Amino acid sequence: MFVLLALHLLIGVGIVASGDRLGRRAFAVAALAPLATVVWAITQADAVLDGRPVVVEVTWVEQLGLGLDLRLDAFGLAMVALVSGIGFLVCVYAVGYFSHPKQGTARLAGLMTLFAGAMLGVVMADHLLALFVAWELTSVTSYLLIGNDDRSPRARAAALQAILITGTGGLVMLVGIIAVGHTAGTYRISELLADPPSGGVISGGLVCILIGAFTKSAQAPFGSWLPGAMVAPTPISAYLHSATMVKAGVYLVARLSPIFATTGNWRLLVLVVGATTMIIGGLRALRQYDLKLLLAYGTVSQLGFLMLLFGTGQYQIAQAGVALLLAHGAFKAALFMVVGMVDHEVGTRDIRELHGFGSAWSPTLVVGVLGAASMAGLPPLFGFIAKEKALDGYVEHGDFIGSGAIVIVIVIGSILTFAYSARFVLGLFGVFGTDDADPRSRAAHAPSVLFLAPAAVLTVSTVAAGLAPVLVDRLVRASTLALQPGVTPSPVELWAGFNTALVLSLIVISTGLVLTAYRVPLGRLQRRASDAISWIPSAEQGFLACLRGMTDGSKRVTALVQNGSLPIYLAVIVTVAAVAPLIPAVSVFPSLPKLIDAPIQIPLGILVVVAALGAAVVRRRIAAALMLGAVGYGMAGLFIVQGAPDLALTQLVIETLATVLFVLVLRFLPTKWADRSPAIARPIRIGVSTLAGVSVFVMALVSSAARDDVAAPNISEEMIARSAPDAKGNNVVNVILVDFRGLDTLGEITVLLVAAVGAVALARTGRRRLIPGRREQGHARPDQGAGS
Amino acid sequence: MSQLVPLPIVLPLLGAALSVVFGRWHGFQRLVGVVCLSTSLVISIVLLVAADDTGFVVAQGGGWPAPIGISLVVDRLSAIMLVVSAIMLLAVLVYAIGQGEVERVHAGFHPTYLVLAAGVAASLLTGDLFNLFVSFEMMLAASYVLITMGGRAAQVRSGMTYVVISLVASTFFIIVLALIYSATGTINLADLSERIPELSGEVQLMFAIALLVVFGIKAGLFPLFFWLPDSYPTAPAPVTAIFAGLLTKVGVYAIIRTQTLMFPIDARPATLILVVAALTMTVGVFGAIAQDDVKRILSFHIVSQIGYMIFALGLFTVAGVAAAVFYTFNNIILKTNLLLVAGLVERRGGSSRLSEVGGMVRTAPLLGLLFALPALSLAGLPPFGGFVAKFAVFDAGAWSEQWVLVGVAAFVSLLTMYSMTKIWAGAFWGEREEEPSGRPEPGGRLGGPVLMVGSTAAVVLVGLAVMIWAAPLYAFTERAAVDLLDPSRYVEAVLGERP
Numbered sequence A: 001m002f003v004l005l006a007l008h009l010l011i012g013v014g015i016v017a018s019g020d021r022l023g024r025r026a027f028a029v030a031a032l033a034p035l036a037t038v039v040w041a042i043t044q045a046d047a048v049l050d051g052r053p054v055v056v057e058v059t060w061v062e063q064l065g066l067g068l069d070l071r072l073d074a075f076g077l078a079m080v081a082l083v084s085g086i087g088f089l090v091c092v093y094a095v096g097y098f099s100h101p102k103q104g105t106a107r108l109a110g111l112m113t114l115f116a117g118a119m120l121g122v123v124m125a126d127h128l129l130a131l132f133v134a135w136e137l138t139s140v141t142s143y144l145l146i147g148n149d150d151r152s153p154r155a156r157a158a159a160l161q162a163i164l165i166t167g168t169g170g171l172v173m174l175v176g177i178i179a180v181g182h183t184a185g186t187y188r189i190s191e192l193l194a195d196p197p198s199g200g201v202i203s204g205g206l207v208c209i210l211i212g213a214f215t216k217s218a219q220a221p222f223g224s225w226l227p228g229a230m231v232a233p234t235p236i237s238a239y240l241h242s243a244t245m246v247k248a249g250v251y252l253v254a255r256l257s258p259i260f261a262t263t264g265n266w267r268l269l270v271l272v273v274g275a276t277t278m279i280i281g282g283l284r285a286l287r288q289y290d291l292k293l294l295l296a297y298g299t300v301s302q303l304g305f306l307m308l309l310f311g312t313g314q315y316q317i318a319q320a321g322v323a324l325l326l327a328h329g330a331f332k333a334a335l336f337m338v339v340g341m342v343d344h345e346v347g348t349r350d351i352r353e354l355h356g357f358g359s360a361w362s363p364t365l366v367v368g369v370l371g372a373a374s375m376a377g378l379p380p381l382f383g384f385i386a387k388e389k390a391l392d393g394y395v396e397h398g399d400f401i402g403s404g405a406i407v408i409v410i411v412i413g414s415i416l417t418f419a420y421s422a423r424f425v426l427g428l429f430g431v432f433g434t435d436d437a438d439p440r441s442r443a444a445h446a447p448s449v450l451f452l453a454p455a456a457v458l459t460v461s462t463v464a465a466g467l468a469p470v471l472v473d474r475l476v477r478a479s480t481l482a483l484q485p486g487v488t489p490s491p492v493e494l495w496a497g498f499n500t501a502l503v504l505s506l507i508v509i510s511t512g513l514v515l516t517a518y519r520v521p522l523g524r525l526q527r528r529a530s531d532a533i534s535w536i537p538s539a540e541q542g543f544l545a546c547l548r549g550m551t552d553g554s555k556r557v558t559a560l561v562q563n564g565s566l567p568i569y570l571a572v573i574v575t576v577a578a579v580a581p582l583i584p585a586v587s588v589f590p591s592l593p594k595l596i597d598a599p600i601q602i603p604l605g606i607l608v609v610v611a612a613l614g615a616a617v618v619r620r621r622i623a624a625a626l627m628l629g630a631v632g633y634g635m636a637g638l639f640i641v642q643g644a645p646d647l648a649l650t651q652l653v654i655e656t657l658a659t660v661l662f663v664l665v666l667r668f669l670p671t672k673w674a675d676r677s678p679a680i681a682r683p684i685r686i687g688v689s690t691l692a693g694v695s696v697f698v699m700a701l702v703s704s705a706a707r708d709d710v711a712a713p714n715i716s717e718e719m720i721a722r723s724a725p726d727a728k729g730n731n732v733v734n735v736i737l738v739d740f741r742g743l744d745t746l747g748e749i750t751v752l753l754v755a756a757v758g759a760v761a762l763a764r765t766g767r768r769r770l771i772p773g774r775r776e777q778g779h780a781r782p783d784q785g786a787g788s
Numbered sequence B: 001m002s003q004l005v006p007l008p009i010v011l012p013l014l015g016a017a018l019s020v021v022f023g024r025w026h027g028f029q030r031l032v033g034v035v036c037l038s039t040s041l042v043i044s045i046v047l048l049v050a051a052d053d054t055g056f057v058v059a060q061g062g063g064w065p066a067p068i069g070i071s072l073v074v075d076r077l078s079a080i081m082l083v084v085s086a087i088m089l090l091a092v093l094v095y096a097i098g099q100g101e102v103e104r105v106h107a108g109f110h111p112t113y114l115v116l117a118a119g120v121a122a123s124l125l126t127g128d129l130f131n132l133f134v135s136f137e138m139m140l141a142a143s144y145v146l147i148t149m150g151g152r153a154a155q156v157r158s159g160m161t162y163v164v165i166s167l168v169a170s171t172f173f174i175i176v177l178a179l180i181y182s183a184t185g186t187i188n189l190a191d192l193s194e195r196i197p198e199l200s201g202e203v204q205l206m207f208a209i210a211l212l213v214v215f216g217i218k219a220g221l222f223p224l225f226f227w228l229p230d231s232y233p234t235a236p237a238p239v240t241a242i243f244a245g246l247l248t249k250v251g252v253y254a255i256i257r258t259q260t261l262m263f264p265i266d267a268r269p270a271t272l273i274l275v276v277a278a279l280t281m282t283v284g285v286f287g288a289i290a291q292d293d294v295k296r297i298l299s300f301h302i303v304s305q306i307g308y309m310i311f312a313l314g315l316f317t318v319a320g321v322a323a324a325v326f327y328t329f330n331n332i333i334l335k336t337n338l339l340l341v342a343g344l345v346e347r348r349g350g351s352s353r354l355s356e357v358g359g360m361v362r363t364a365p366l367l368g369l370l371f372a373l374p375a376l377s378l379a380g381l382p383p384f385g386g387f388v389a390k391f392a393v394f395d396a397g398a399w400s401e402q403w404v405l406v407g408v409a410a411f412v413s414l415l416t417m418y419s420m421t422k423i424w425a426g427a428f429w430g431e432r433e434e435e436p437s438g439r440p441e442p443g444g445r446l447g448g449p450v451l452m453v454g455s456t457a458a459v460v461l462v463g464l465a466v467m468i469w470a471a472p473l474y475a476f477t478e479r480a481a482v483d484l485l486d487p488s489r490y491v492e493a494v495l496g497e498r499p
Helices: A001-018 A023-048 A074-097 A105-124 A129-145 A155-184 A189-194 A200-216 A225-231 A234-243 A247-260 A266-286 A291-310 A315-346 A357-377 A382-397 A401-429 A448-469 A472-484 A502-516 A517-530 A541-563 A566-579 A581-585 A601-617 A619-639 A645-666 A683-710 A715-727 A732-740 A742-768 B007-021 B028-055 B078-098 B109-125 B129-148 B155-182 B189-198 B201-219 B229-232 B239-262 B270-289 B294-315 B318-349 B365-378 B384-398 B405-430 B450-468 B470-485 B487-495
Strands: A055-056 A059-061 A068-071 B058-060 B071-074
Touching: A001 A023, A001 A105, A023 A055, A023 A068, A023 A074, A023 A105, A023 A472, A055 B129, A059 A315, A059 B470, A068 A074, A068 A105, A074 A105, A074 A234, A074 A247, A074 A315, A074 A448, A074 A472, A105 A129, A105 A234, A105 A247, A129 A155, A129 A200, A129 A225, A129 A234, A129 A247, A155 A189, A155 A200, A155 A225, A155 A541, A155 B384, A155 B405, A189 A247, A200 A247, A200 A266, A225 A234, A225 A291, A234 A315, A247 A266, A247 A291, A247 A315, A247 A472, A266 A291, A266 A401, A266 A517, A291 A315, A291 A382, A291 A715, A315 A357, A315 A382, A315 A401, A315 A448, A315 A472, A357 A382, A357 A401, A357 A448, A357 B318, A382 A401, A382 A448, A382 A502, A382 B058, A401 A502, A401 A517, A448 A472, A448 A683, A502 A517, A541 B270, A566 A581, A566 A683, A566 B201, A581 A683, A601 A619, A619 A645, A619 B058, A645 B007, A645 B450, A683 B155, A683 B201, A715 A732, A732 A742, A742 B007, A742 B109, A742 B129, B007 B028, B007 B109, B028 B058, B028 B071, B028 B078, B028 B109, B071 B078, B071 B109, B071 B189, B071 B487, B078 B109, B078 B239, B078 B318, B078 B365, B078 B450, B078 B470, B109 B129, B129 B155, B129 B239, B155 B189, B155 B201, B155 B229, B155 B384, B155 B450, B189 B239, B189 B365, B189 B487, B201 B239, B201 B270, B229 B239, B229 B294, B239 B318, B239 B470, B239 B487, B270 B294, B270 B405, B294 B405, B318 B384, B318 B450, B365 B384, B365 B405, B365 B450, B384 B450, B384 B470, B450 B470
Parallel strands: none
Antiparallel strands: A055 A068, B058 B071
16 A cells, blocks of 8 residues: 555656646656556455455554554545546546646646545545544645646635645644544554543544544535635546545544544534535535536535534444445536536636537536436436435434434435536526627537546446446445444445435425526525625635734734834843742842951942943943943952952953953944933833842842752862862962863853954954945834834 | 764864964865864764763763863763754855855854854753853854854844844853852752752742743743844845754753753743743744745744744653654754755845745746745644654643643644745745845756755755654654653763762
């Protein structure tokens, strides 16, 4: 299995790397990967359908439980049939679709192959984290595919919306997976199935996982990205956004429902969301004029339906889900392909601009009609069988609260499905064509055989599975068993006898016909109703509002925090540095020690304090420099009193040197500071400085009082003791500087060297008169949230 | 083996001296730089292997036994940091040589860069608090020079912010250092690890918080990070890249080292760290979203991701500290990488503002790839190294049942992805919306000079290597975390057997 995934990666990267050299032939190359997968799957099919899954165990980061275990069971096989089977057909179709390749067309093929590989990973993963890895890869490739026509702002916006919504879901899901995996002690789906965990954390984690599944499968209220994603070329929409990727959420729900349907609110959540999505999607589909959008909303509706089928945890209903999954994949991909052909040959997908086609189009129209009929659930097609099974499952086996309501939802949803399927067919035949539009569709060139063939293959399979359900019976039954081992799924039949489901089907069809017949007044009614509720924000608006709120909020926070003013930064930093360590220190503040050892300390102390205050207050630069020098001399005096002549000497030298340098340099600067800061700044500065002083004072007292708690002597004592005998030096300070701690001295010398290099560099720049920046980048850009 | 320990400090310093003396021969400077840093890299790898073998490699400065002299200690944490930073230093030097702007114009570039390398190595190796201060000074002094080396007005102005705040931080560091010495009578880290527990709980906490603030300024924690996004983006591209990759992470290293080694578990301000982590993550990423300039976006992300590291550290479990270490070294690679690409984008497009560049996926597809891989990794998308790192953090948070923080981290990770897509859509998709302020330079098929693209690609490959060898690397960080959480082994390695 890993070889297959690697093959996808290899082919995909290869095509992307080749740039535009391959043109539309890239799709022919891309077709190899799904073809190989299909062939491989056929060789494994027998064993897998007999309940012997193919298992590959791969560890990645074992310590973290990150595994990449793969497992292909019958349900996985059904998904592989969708992913690779339809994938192959879409590749063939794309060769016809991109008859005039543009820049970037080949890249689509490469990205699609990468996507196919990721999607295979999703359906083959037996490890929740491996599933997550593949899941996110499908999001990323989908982003790149939607936005591939990168010059179009609409494409970029749609891509962004898709990745943000599915990405949010993915992250929430990751948290959920971790929560479940941690509590259960395993991330393996097969192990979870064998020993279902429960508990509060699990329930919370499951909600998170469901949110991930809902976003991916475009469930309400996260579905707004899917219609937007239709800006992608039709082969991409047919593949990602109807047949495969959007099924990932459904797939996950299908996998986990047998384990968790009765845990927490899983079933309730899935049913409510699924029901809402099914109805809203159907209603929206009925209002579309763009055939592709009609199908897109139809897909949303059907995904809701699938949720209803898989989310119950009842195998009889899930069995219908498997059938519908396959049926939907076949008819929806074929319908998208038909729309793509119309778009390609006529140049429009708007049903108001279609006025029927020439006779050469008959095969295409047959494909379209049969596909729509399967979607509507008409016998004897696969779609009918799946819907019958669904209704039957709910009516006969839905023994949980609310199952009756769900039956009604399914019936209403199916009526809507019938109605929009009819709209699709009528639109295709030009019933909606308006007189003012150019009736060019009548003269349009019919699609070539190669272009039509993939859709035809899908249609044949839809009809065949409908007429001879035995073809899919084994797969559907084995898939159900794979989802929930030990159950006894019923056979898949076209004629299941006179039962409630059949009656409901008849109701659906007849009501659907009525809706179609009265479509004009009903359309008006629907428009009026939707106008009436237009004040309710749509999911799309909700998303945009969130996005705007987030960016605006970020800008506001940043403008506040990152205001570009050095004095404010300093004030905050100094305050934090002064206050934070002070908090624990205050409670152990010792009684004041004897502050004065010798009388001479009093004048020296006063000198230091006054000079320091003076340096802060005076406006003349020279005066401030001299005051600073006075502080230094005062300190040197204190050192002498304390018995540290070396230190005092050093201090005196440094102060003298510094003051002289200051005076020399200050000649080049204005003599006074211009204080342009607002009046409020002064008390704040005084406050912060006082705070810093107090804080250091308190901490110094606390620290020196704490010296008694530590028994060991200062290391300086040993240094003094070893200075003369071991280091052969009588002056311990010198020994420390050049021997004991010579490395420090080396470091400090280096610092001096670097400072010299820097001074030279800056001085040179100064001589050249600061090169005016190419553009000011650091400050004062309101759009960057920095205004000095 | 212990003779090798000082070499990652001494070699670049020697190189710096040669570079100053022979400043007129530009080719010689380049040779010295590359040779020194390559040799350092090799030595670092040898030390890594040795440290993983025995746990610790210790050298005592001047042969004086600790705590009189200065101890240099290689443990697993410092070893992995040393190796990763050596790779980055070398790659960025090659990139700078390829770019030939600041590196060619200023004879001072090479010596200063080598001093920076020495300062980074010294900060990672030292086992002495005062020497850590000196090492930081070496690193910072070099960075002051490098950040203003372009000499543009904006660089000097933002360099000012950087220098002033760093000096304040250094002052505070030296004050705290003095206080700690006055309370314990020692500055050797191992020695401190034994003496500090004898202090009262409040005093311990006071020191722990004070050191957190000191290194927090350097690492860019909330609310101390303001200087960072204002100063980094204006520096020359290679300088921004190495600063973004290394300097803040050295601050994080210092936080990890001091908090775990010096303070017993109950004196560590764990809750404070977690709160700060959450704020750092969110405020940083908000800042990134509000920007329109690639380098500024990435600079804000530095801050945001420091939050992740601190979050994992603040759990003070083996899983947490291991995740912190993993995240840190992986982030060094990613951040350097992305800013190197940003430099290439700026060169190719004439600007680093998103509105002034565009469509590079068509004009420079290789740059697109070089950006996409680390960007996906930075956003924590699987299967890249950044995902493993993020997952390790989440996983550690889950073990400690810090679900709120895990949720915050997930939210921040979403916003990170958003701002990566913003860069992607702005620089690589679409068309430029405004005329660039600078002059776009044709990049040829590669998208830039061979050395620049080549060194960037090399860093991308290092990032991919982290993904492929995530398991052994994580196992390594786990061993590092075990050492860090049991300081007695460090103490024993430095001070010798105690009765």
